[in-house]
Amino acid sequence: MATDTSSQTESDRSPIPPVVWRLLSNRRVVIGLVFLVPMFVMAVLGETIAPHDPTNTNVQMRYDSPGGKFLLGTDHLGRDLLSRIIVGARTTLLIGFGSIALALAGGVPIGLAAGYAKGRTDELLMRLMDIVISIPTLLLGLLILAVLSSNVINVTLAIGIVYAPRIARVTRSATLSASEESYVMAAQARGESNTHILFREILPNVTSPIVVEGSVRVGYAIMIGTSLSFLGLGTGPPTPDWGFMIAEARDHIFQTPWFLVWPSLALLLTVMATNLIGDGLRDVLDPKETGDSR
Amino acid sequence: MNYVYLLKRLVYMLAAVLAVSSAVFAITTLVPGNVANYILGTGATEERVAQVEADLGLDRPVHVQYLDFVGGVLTLDFGESFVSGQPVSEMIWPRLIRTLQLAAVAMTISIVTAIPLGIVAAAKRDTIVDQLVTTTSYIGLSVPSFVSATLLLLLFTSPPLELFPRGGYVALKNGVIPWLHHLLLPAIAMNTVILAYVLRQTRSSMVETLESEYIRTARLKGVAESKVLFGHAFRNGLLPTVTVLALNFGWMMGAVVIIEEIFAYPGVGEMIIQAVDSRDLPVLQAAILVPTIAFIIANFVADIVYTLLDPRITLGE
Numbered sequence: 001m002a003t004d005t006s007s008q009t010e011s012d013r014s015p016i017p018p019v020v021w022r023l024l025s026n027r028r029v030v031i032g033l034v035f036l037v038p039m040f041v042m043a044v045l046g047e048t049i050a051p052h053d054p055t056n057t058n059v060q061m062r063y064d065s066p067g068g069k070f071l072l073g074t075d076h077l078g079r080d081l082l083s084r085i086i087v088g089a090r091t092t093l094l095i096g097f098g099s100i101a102l103a104l105a106g107g108v109p110i111g112l113a114a115g116y117a118k119g120r121t122d123e124l125l126m127r128l129m130d131i132v133i134s135i136p137t138l139l140l141g142l143l144i145l146a147v148l149s150s151n152v153i154n155v156t157l158a159i160g161i162v163y164a165p166r167i168a169r170v171t172r173s174a175t176l177s178a179s180e181e182s183y184v185m186a187a188q189a190r191g192e193s194n195t196h197i198l199f200r201e202i203l204p205n206v207t208s209p210i211v212v213e214g215s216v217r218v219g220y221a222i223m224i225g226t227s228l229s230f231l232g233l234g235t236g237p238p239t240p241d242w243g244f245m246i247a248e249a250r251d252h253i254f255q256t257p258w259f260l261v262w263p264s265l266a267l268l269l270t271v272m273a274t275n276l277i278g279d280g281l282r283d284v285l286d287p288k289e290t291g292d293s294r
Numbered sequence: 295m296n297y298v299y300l301l302k303r304l305v306y307m308l309a310a311v312l313a314v315s316s317a318v319f320a321i322t323t324l325v326p327g328n329v330a331n332y333i334l335g336t337g338a339t340e341e342r343v344a345q346v347e348a349d350l351g352l353d354r355p356v357h358v359q360y361l362d363f364v365g366g367v368l369t370l371d372f373g374e375s376f377v378s379g380q381p382v383s384e385m386i387w388p389r390l391i392r393t394l395q396l397a398a399v400a401m402t403i404s405i406v407t408a409i410p411l412g413i414v415a416a417a418k419r420d421t422i423v424d425q426l427v428t429t430t431s432y433i434g435l436s437v438p439s440f441v442s443a444t445l446l447l448l449l450f451t452s453p454p455l456e457l458f459p460r461g462g463y464v465a466l467k468n469g470v471i472p473w474l475h476h477l478l479l480p481a482i483a484m485n486t487v488i489l490a491y492v493l494r495q496t497r498s499s500m501v502e503t504l505e506s507e508y509i510r511t512a513r514l515k516g517v518a519e520s521k522v523l524f525g526h527a528f529r530n531g532l533l534p535t536v537t538v539l540a541l542n543f544g545w546m547m548g549a550v551v552i553i554e555e556i557f558a559y560p561g562v563g564e565m566i567i568q569a570v571d572s573r574d575l576p577v578l579q580a581a582i583l584v585p586t587i588a589f590i591i592a593n594f595v596a597d598i599v600y601t602l603l604d605p606r607i608t609l610g611e
Contacts, residue, residue, distance in 0.1 A: 131313040134593075135586045138548030139566070143321055143582050146570045223438040223487075227552055230440045231567060246444060250556075253448055260448070264441045272436035 022284050029284075032276030035269050042089040050083035054240045066258055073258040075248070081258065085266050088240035091229075092270065095156050096222035100214050102160030103167050103221075108210060110164070111171025112198045116179045126172065129165035137162050141224055142233065150233045158228075159221050170213040174206035181205070208285040216278035219271045226267055242267050300598070307594045314586050315367040318579055319360055350376075363579075372580035377572050382580045386562065390584055392463055393554070393561035397546045399474070400481040400488070401539065408489045409535065412496025416531075417523055419501060427493070434490035439549045443483035443556040450479060461558035480557040484549050488542045495538045496531070503531035533604055540596030547585035 023029050042049070057077040066073040072082040114125040132140070144158035178184070179202060187201045226243030228234055235241050242263040249260035334342055347353045351362075366372060372382035415427040451460045458479040464472040503509065504527055512526050513519075550563035558564070562581050569578035 127313075131310070131317050134310055134314055134544075134590055135317065135582070136544045136548035136589060138551055139582050139585060142551065142566060142570065143318065143578070146578055147322055219436065227438055227440055231551065231555065231570075233570070243440070246441060250444055254452075257448075260444065264445070267438065267441060268433075268436050271438070272433065275432070275436055 019284070023280065026280040026284055028276040029280035032273040032280060035273035036277065039089050039093060039266075039270050039273070042086045043093045044090075046087045046090050050080070050086045052080035052083045054079060054083040054087045055238055056080070062255075065256070072262050073256060075245075075259050076252045076255065081262050084240040084245060085242070085262055088242045088245065088263070089266070089270075091152060091235050091239060091241045092222060092226060092243075092267070094152060095159065095225035096218050096270075096274070098156040099159035099221045099225065100163060100218050102156060103163035103217065104210070104214050106160065106164035107167025107169075108171050108203070109198075111168040112175050112202060112206075114168070115172040115175025116194070116198055116202060118176070118179075122172070126169070129168050132161070132165040133169075137220070138224055138227060141228055142231070145228060145233045150228075150235070152235050152239075155225055155228060155234060159224050162224065163217050163221060166217065167210065167213055170209050171206060174209045175202055178202050178205050212278065212282045212285055215274070215281050219274040219278065222267070222271055222274065296601075299601070303594060303597060307590055310590045311367070311587055312364060314590070315364050315583060316360070318583050318586075319363045322575060322579055323356070323359065367583060372583075373576040375577050376574045377577070382576050385577065386565065386580050386584055389560060389562045389565050390588070392559065393547075393550050393563060393585070394588070395466070396477060396480060396484070396550065396553070396559065396561060397543065399477045400484040400546060401543065403481055404485050404489045404492050404542070405539070408492035409496050409532070412493045412535075413500055413523065413528075413531075415493070415497045416500035416504060417519075419504075424497075428497070431490035431493045434486045435494070437486045439484055439487060440552045440556065442486040443480070443553055446479055446483045447556060461556075463560050476559075480553045480559055483556070484546060484553045487549075488545060492535065492538055492542065496535050499534040500527060500531040503527045506530075529603065533600065536596055536600050536603065540592045543592040544589040547589050550585070 047054070057079055058074070059077070062074060062076055066081075072080075072085065074080055075084070110125055110129070114122040135143075140162050141155075141158045144161060145154060148154040148158070184197060184201055187197050192201070225234070226241075226246075229241045229243035230247045232244070232247070234244055245263040246260060246267075249263070252259055334346060344353075351359065354362075370383055372386070374381055375385065378385075411427055411431075415424045418424050447460065449455060450457045459476055461480075462476055464476050466473045504523075509522060509527055512522050517526070550561055551566050552563070553559065554561045554563035555567050562585055565577060566581040568574070569581055
């Protein structure tokens with residue numbers, strides 16, 4: 001097992017190349033990338049590499065088995081499954097990574113402010129975060145989307161709101177100890193502004209736990225995003241989307257099992273790949289941290 | 295002094311209930327696109343909107359509506375359904391009981407399978423057994439419940455292996471076997487992620503415990519390995535799992551939406567989907583709040599259990 005990361009020392013804060021190298025020699029990260037990079041290529045290139053138009057219906061070719069003109073077969077409307085998987089990667093990854101980016105943008109400043117200010121501000125901000133955390137993730141996502149109309153942006157926003165407090169929590173606990181360091185005192189003595197101290201002095205020193213937390217959450221965010229679109233609260237029919245494909249496939253399973261198999265497999269591999277990378281990042285950047293809470 | 299802690303924790307729990315009610319109120323009432331538009335859909339005339347708002351008391355000042363809502367939650371009165379006119383509390387209780395039964399069976403399955411497997415993996419660390427268990431749980435962690443539920447439904451409810459009914463619910467008073475027969479498949483489906491999660495947590499905390507000083511001492515004293523495992527390590531190693539189980543309860547309260555929809559199980563989760571589809575706001579608010587409050591109570595219970603299991607911890611000072 002990969003226990004070779006324990007020899008890490010405190011000194012490697014700034015140099016980026018050694019970190020990248022250590023990441024690339026981590027087995028989990030490499031396996032994760034092997035699966036995730038093709039997904040990203042599919043998401044970016046989409047229609048240009050799709051063999052067919054993903055929305056083109058063809059009644060004569062419904063429920064086609066894999067291997068013929070359509071490499072992975074067709075669905076109940078005769079649409080090419082491979083093309084729909086390829087283009088659907090975009091929505092899935094956009095929601096997964098986009099929502100975590102939003103959660104970071106919201107959660108990191110809150111966590112920094114709470115951890116640095118301490119006292120009442122800290123108490124108030126963290127109790128607010130606790131409220132959001134105590135609503136089960138999928139329920140909170142559902143509630144927000146029930147009120148907003150569902151489209152890619154709102155789904156991303158809803159999941160971002162779900163995870164921002166969790167990011168804030170991790171940022172805060174790292175900031176609590178970092179703000180006691182001498183370089184922070186020095187900056188205070190120099191009369192630097194709070195913004196400067198938070199984002200220039202403290203933030204660069206608390207990135208590891210934040211990066212780890214964010215990357216671990218991507219897998220969950222993808223699961224929630226596809227779950228919501230499975231429930232019909234996703235992007236809506238014309239855009240191919242893995243969660244909605246699985247929902248549609250349920251009614252046609254006896255005509256073609258492949259309709260269900262391919263998007264499920266694509267989703268499983270993507271979530272597994274992001275989990276592997278997240279755990280690999282934790283091994284390398286933050287080896288002491290073992291558990292995580294939802 | 296333990297009672298002081300208990301009391302404090304109770305007050306905190308009540309505050310949490312108040313807070314989440316406020317959050318649900320805020321999201322449903324203050325978000326752009328107001329309630330009347332939500333009910334009528336976009337493109338409703340202004341007169342219709344005004345009329346609906348008056349009917350529902352939404353033309354009152356926000357703080358009045360808020361106090362009304364939170365007061366309602368505390369007295370377990372969630373108003374009436376926009377669709378059926380029935381009191382929401384009457385609609386929700388039988389469903390909550392069914393959902394809790396599903397969660398209880400799912401939780402039992404995860405406890406009786408994941409904890410022993412986690413202990414075995416920790417005891418046989420770095421052997422083929424450990425790797426097999428760890429890898430399988432890793433895959434399990436990546437399967438969203440709507441995928442596992444759909445696959446299980448296909449495999450075990452249709453002709454070659456027609457072992458379970460396709461869905462629905464049979465009350466416990468009609469016999470344990472039919473009750474469990476209906477519950478088992480949804481409960482298993484709900485478990486893929488949770489089981490893997492509990493297993494990993496159990497394994498890692500047991501590994502940590504097994505490496506600690508007092509275990510080494512016990513081994514050096516020549517205590518039998520099984521006694522080391524179950525007599526010495528078990529209790530401490532399982533403490534974090536208690537917290538994890540409470541967290542998982544929260545996860546389940548979300549997952550029931552998916553599982554109940556797929557298995558046509560008449561619980562709170564199915565109610566949420568119906569409320570979203572029919573834009574039935576009071577039902578939606580209650581159906582989101584009630585499982586959330588259940589989760590808050592579960593955390594409270596977990597805290598108490600934690601202190602009972604570990605006498606070293608005297609929280610609350």
